[in-house]
Amino acid sequence: xxxxxxxxxxxxxxxLYAENKTVLVGAGKATCRQFLESIQNGNLDxxxxxxxxxxxxxxxxxxxxxxxxxxxxYKMKLIPGEQEYLNILVYGCKKAxxxxxxxxxxxxxxDQLFSDVFGKNLTKKQ
Numbered sequence: 321x322x323x324x325x326x327x328x329x330x331x332x333x334x335x336l337y338a339e340n341k342t343v344l345v346g347a348g349k350a351t352c353r354q355f356l357e358s359i360q361n362g363n364l365d366x367x368x369x370x371x372x373x374x375x376x377x378x379x380x381x382x383x384x385x386x387x388x389x390x391x392x393x394y395k396m397k398l399i400p401g402e403q404e405y406l407n408i409l410v411y412g413c414k415k416a417x418x419x420x421x422x423x424x425x426x427x428x429x430x431d432q433l434f435s436d437v438f439g440k441n442l443t444k445k446q
Contacts, residue, residue: 347377348427352413355426359410371406378405378430385434408433 350358358370382399399405412429416422 347374348381348425348430350374350426351423352416352426352429353422355409356413356417356422374409374426375402375405377426378409381427381430382434385431 347355355374359374379399379402382405399408409426409430412433413422413426416424416429
């Protein structure tokens with residue numbers, strides 16, 4: 321059931337935020353303003369479809385970035401659980417909000433966070 325809800329949400333986001341020349345799809349196309357508004361308007365229990373969609377997207381994004389690290393023989397950076405992913409999204413968007421950059425896309429915000437935080441602490445595989 322969770323997967324069906326996520327799929328429906330992603331299709332909705334694709335249609336809602338679609339632009340002619342973009343390759344971004346899904347929750348990563350939402351702005352920080354949209355993300356913060358959506359989580360303020362609903363509860364954030366583990367069954368909330370909005371939470372599921374954003375957290376699932378963030379997990380997939382970090383997984384993809386980790387695959388890049390692995391390709392260059394660096395150790396992957398693991399984030400323990402769903403709550404931590406939600407915390408990262410909230411932290412990044414609140415930081416963008418304080419910098420008057422609420423219109424940044426979640427994908428761009430998370431990309432900056434990944435580069436800033438993880439990029440400085442890379443270790444080679446042994």
